[in-house]
Amino acid sequence: MFSSSPPLTSPLSSYLNLLPVSSELCLSMTNCTRLGGAMGREKAGRRRRIGAKKNLIRSGSVDVVVVESVAALVPKCEVDGEMGDAHMAMRGRLMSQALRKLSHSLSTSQTILIFINQTLGSQVLVKIMKNKLAPPYRTAQFELEFGKGCGKILRTEHYYLICSLRILPSCALEKKNGHAFRIMEVSNDPIAMATVAPLAPVTSERPIRDDLETSIPKPYLARAFVAPDMEHPDGTPDHNPRGMSVLQQHASFFDLDNDGIVYPWETYKGFRVLGFNILFSLLNAILINLLFSYPSLPGYIPSLLFPIYISNIHKCKHSSDSGTYDTEGRYLPVNFENIFSKYSKTKPDKLTLKELWNLTDGNHVTFGTIGWIINKVEWGTAYLLAKDDEGYLSKEAIRGIFDGSLFDKMAKKNSVEGKKMR
Numbered sequence: 369m370f371s372s373s374p375p376l377t378s379p380l381s382s383y384l385n386l387l388p389v390s391s392e393l394c395l396s397m398t399n400c401t402r403l404g405g406a407m408g409r410e411k412a413g414r415r416r417r418i419g420a421k422k423n424l425i426r427s428g429s430v431d432v433v434v435v436e437s438v439a440a441l442v443p444k445c446e447v448d449g450e451m452g453d454a455h456m457a458m459r460g461r462l463m464s465q466a467l468r469k470l471s472h473s474l475s476t477s478q479t480i481l482i483f484i485n486q487t488l489g490s491q492v493l494v495k496i497m498k499n500k501l502a503p504p505y506r507t508a509q510f511e512l513e514f515g516k517g518c519g520k521i522l523r524t525e526h527y528y529l530i531c532s533l534r535i536l537p538s539c540a541l542e543k544k545n546g547h548a549f550r551i552m553e554v555s556n557d558p559i560a561m562a563t564v565a566p567l568a569p570v571t572s573e574r575p576i577r578d579d580l581e582t583s584i585p586k587p588y589l590a591r592a593f594v595a596p597d598m599e600h601p602d603g604t605p606d607h608n609p610r611g612m613s614v615l616q617q618h619a620s621f622f623d624l625d626n627d628g629i630v631y632p633w634e635t636y637k638g639f640r641v642l643g644f645n646i647l648f649s650l651l652n653a654i655l656i657n658l659l660f661s662y663p664s665l666p667g668y669i670p671s672l673l674f675p676i677y678i679s680n681i682h683k684c685k686h687s688s689d690s691g692t693y694d695t696e697g698r699y700l701p702v703n704f705e706n707i708f709s710k711y712s713k714t715k716p717d718k719l720t721l722k723e724l725w726n727l728t729d730g731n732h733v734t735f736g737t738i739g740w741i742i743n744k745v746e747w748g749t750a751y752l753l754a755k756d757d758e759g760y761l762s763k764e765a766i767r768g769i770f771d772g773s774l775f776d777k778m779a780k781k782n783s784v785e786g787k788k789m790r
Contacts, residue, residue, distance in 0.1 A: 386432040387424070425481070426473040432480045438463070498582070505585035574710035574730065580702060587705070590698035595771035597704060597763065604773045612678070614771050615697030619681045621775040630676040632657040641779045642753060652749065659742065660684040687736035688743050690727070692770060699770060708763055717763035724751055724761065753778065 424430060435441075443458040463483075474481055492512045498504050563578060564571045580587035583598045594603025595614050609617055622630045622638035632653045639649035657674040664680040665671065676684070682697035691703040708717050711727045719727065724747045732740040754765035754774060768774025 385430045387430045389435045422473055425477055425479045428477040434482045436484050438483045504581050576706050577709045584701050587701040590694050590700050592698050595699045595767050596701050597767055607773045613697035614699035615693045616678050616681055617772040620678055621772050628678045632674055643782050686742055687739035688732050690731055718760040
């Protein structure tokens with residue numbers, strides 16, 4: 369067992385008790401010492417089986433148990449059997465049963481159990497899940513020499529890589545052409561990272577979030593299939609995009625016959641299914657198909673049936689909107705989250721009718737008056753559809769409108785409850 373001692377290369381050894389268990393009887397005392405522990409009673413437990421560690425783990429006398437190596441673990445039936453006996457997947461079942469037996473004790477004693485194969489080193493692929501100095505969720509491949517640390521960096525996935533494993537603790541690597549890299553300092557300059565300008569009061573009145581990467585991988589990356597937010601980084605659970613963009617998913621609810629075209633009568637029926645009355649559904653069917661039919665047509669000749677083609681729905685994107693959809697119909701998590709950081713003043717992640725009005729006014733751009741009016745109609749319709757009993761439009765409901773998942777839920781709910789039309 370390792371005893372507490374001043375660390376040589378690892379700070380963990382100063383407050384963790386480690387028990388090495390070598391099934392190959394070849395545990396390297398040199399490497400153990402290099403990793404920060406002074407060995408004492410090193411032979412204790414070397415020959416014990418995995419099951420014999422249960423009482424030791426339950427006692428809480430050790431913090432970490434390291435079993436080396438998995439490849440050398442031999443099931444008892446294989447040892448007692450005859451030459452030529454078939455033992456298919458025995459090691460896998462051994463590991464599975466061992467983990468099931470030990471999981472409760474590990475949980476209650478807060479002990480870490482690590483299975484390894486002792487080697488001199490290997491090429492490893494590391495994904496940085498949390499990073500205070502640069503964007504997280506980046507990957508890097510490098511050589512890891514056991515007992516020494518990180519060696520040669522082979523490649524990185526993206527623009528930045530923070531190496532927190534003893535090399536380059538305050539630097540990043542900028543990806544260049546091919547496999548060439550340039551070390552660059554990570555800037556902590558408050559001006560360079562500022563989001564509020566004192567001479568532009570609107571920047572403080574409409575703040576933006578700077579913590580999105582703690583939950584959403586690459587929040588600035590437009591998503592083709594899913595609509596993530598801070599609470600749902602992978603989008604709506606169990607929602608099938610069916611190969612369509614997020615904007616196409618939003619519009620496809622009204623494609624009742626699944627032919628890729630939305631006619632005015634389908635728009636009308638869709639609004640009726642959502643619970644709107646005859647007059648409101650009729651007005652929306654006329655307005656929507658009249659405005660968006662021609663931009664989505666595959667040719668230049670207008671159609672008197674006013675069809676909207678789902679494949680070209682991205683051409684119907686208008687100005688003065690929130691920017692959550694990009695010009696190709698993808699979904700931008702950063703712009704979606706900024707809706708609430710800027711305008712949700714009464715309750716977090718909820719919008720009142722007044723705040724929705726402020727949202728549409730804030731999105732109004734020069735020469736975008738038609739889009740501004742359409743945007744007000746769209747948000748007003750969303751408010752009527754999904755407001756809660758307190759008069760708020762929730763973040764979850766709005767996200768469901770963007771990817772169309774809320775439409776399906778509302779239609780099923782109204783069908784089951786036989787809800788009266790608005």
